[in-house]
Amino acid sequence: MMAPKLMPPGLMIAAPASSSGKTTVMLGLLAAFRAAGLRVQPFKSGPDYIDPAFHAAASRRQSLNLDSWAMTPGHIARLRSVAAGADLVLAEGSMGLFDGVAQPGESGSGASADIAAAAGWPVLAVLDISGQAQTAGALALGLARFREDTRIAGVILNRVASPRHEALARAGLDAAGLPVLGALPRRTDLSLPERHLGLVQATETPELEALLSGLGRFIADHCDLAAIRALGDSSSAPHAPNAPLQPPAARIALAQDAAFSFIYPHLIADWRAGGATILPFSPLADQAPDPSADLVWLPGGYPELHAPRLSGCESFRNGLQSFARTRPVHGECGGYMALGAGLTDAEGTRWPMAGLLGLETSFAKRRMHLGYRLARPHQQIKAFSGATRLRGHEFHYATITAQPDAPLAEVQDATGAAVPETGSLRHMQEGGMVSGTFFHLIAPQSGKGTRA
Structure with missing residues (x-):
């Protein structure tokens, strides 16, 4: 042996x-x-x-x-x-x-x-x-x-x-x-x-x-x-590594710039290991997602620091809206805010966002939201490869002033207590789906053999 x-x-x-x-x-x-x-x-x-x-x-x-x-x-x-x-x-x-x-x-x-x-x-x-x-x-x-x-x-x-x-x-x-x-x-x-x-x-x-x-x-x-x-100690190599996580789509348009940069490298590595092609684009440079993509992912970041500029990026907004009519779009934390109707900055000025969800957020009265999150989507979501459990974390200072769309998931903190930031889901008339969460995804899971 x-x-x-x-x-x-x-x-x-x-x-x-x-x-x-x-x-x-x-x-x-x-x-x-x-x-x-x-x-x-x-x-x-x-x-x-x-x-x-x-x-x-x-x-x-x-x-x-x-x-x-x-x-x-x-x-x-x-x-x-x-x-x-x-x-x-x-x-x-x-x-x-x-x-x-x-x-x-x-x-x-x-x-x-x-x-x-x-x-x-x-x-x-x-x-x-x-x-x-x-x-x-x-x-x-x-x-x-x-x-x-x-x-x-x-x-x-x-x-x-x-x-x-x-x-x-x-x-x-x-x-x-x-x-x-x-x-x-x-x-x-x-x-x-x-x-x-x-x-x-x-x-x-x-x-x-x-x-x-x-x-x-x-x-x-x-x-x-x-x-x-x-x-430093040398330990034995891991004996039973998991297979890479399944990518949510074959071609993923991924927002990447100063406003959207918070996505875990292991997720991108898994997507690529599963055969996915990553297509970066910059909303702040007023770039629309690649029309050949199968899914758009808007990571977290600091959209509140760039709200005036982001609000004026018409090519990005129009391209995203056109894409969302027929294909899935997902945003997490900052990306979720950017998919919403409006974002109010720390000075109290409201800036229109993409309008693909009805979410309204505000930094005029900051409140910290911090902790692990366990989410169970109410239906299969393309962005999560159909996973039945999502483990992640939430860390932001935004306040929700309106969240009118259907909830994306049942969300709990690490103690099992319900969290009101359930995320949002909207089905588009031509078959597209727009989803967003305030938690950042760490690990999607099938639910088999995992803790409740």
Whole structure:
């Protein structure tokens, strides 16, 4: 019997809480290892569009999301397999290491620890030691003992105020028996710009290469790269990867520009693996979808930042309306808003949108909507390849002021509570179908063998 093929050694970069410095460390390590000639495969734990784009810029390899709440073990196994041929895997966690939802999903609660345990990756913990010293050792020891299947292999101290501060914190980590592999002094000149959904997108960040190079040098100067690389464990290759997800159409017109950029790379990869052709177009450039397409997909993004321009794109709007008469059109989050009747911006000005749905949304009074979503469509939807369950997440600040069309699905949060953002569905007279959701799709499922 042949021995299972080993995957590259890997590490999970995690922390006790958000805003501890995970992304700074992740990007700095990716840039530093790439500068040293290593091929590093990045991943992101949990739902996130923006961090993986920065990972890709720093590593020159596409970063994929791994999500234990939304994805089956076989799905995660298949995505992990893209690391074959790399020298090292680095995965960035989300929130705190053990933070997830109360009710498990397909493979776990959505916690970064679920992914680390399943992959066999040790954890490199980033500790923000602002306002503490030896107590950092107690915090790290608590992380190390919380779950038996999760191993804290080392620590990077972040926001170190002085050599004395570092020495005291190191004493606490020594007492806890955990190695300190880096100590990062406070820096304000290497911070990444932020927007209300997190970081500003990588494509919008000026002098990105200089910023990433600076982060790489910063990490290389203050961390033991050789010791960090040596922490990574090689785990056996995934044994039972799922087949790629079935594409919803043979030719998919995909909106791609500054207003519509939030779609998970694993979905596009699956569509292509299933034989689909992706036909990008830019609504902001007033481009209509390719008339040879079988389906139009408008991803999420920031249409509210471009509402005046988008409202004036007549070729896009007319082409989309013509397409929708006979073929399916789907939008999610920002794309859903763009399919609606109107969008009111933060200043209270209403801008007409495509008008294919009656949806009215407003940013005049912002309210955050955040969390995992489980949706059961009321009928088969072409855009979802007829899947009976859709696992995804919702993250936006828009308020619905009108949602008059038929609901697309029964939607619940991770606790099983009903969510009023049901999405919308409208059948067109000539056979077309327009659908939209506020949740971003992560994994469509047939419903067989999955949790309720």
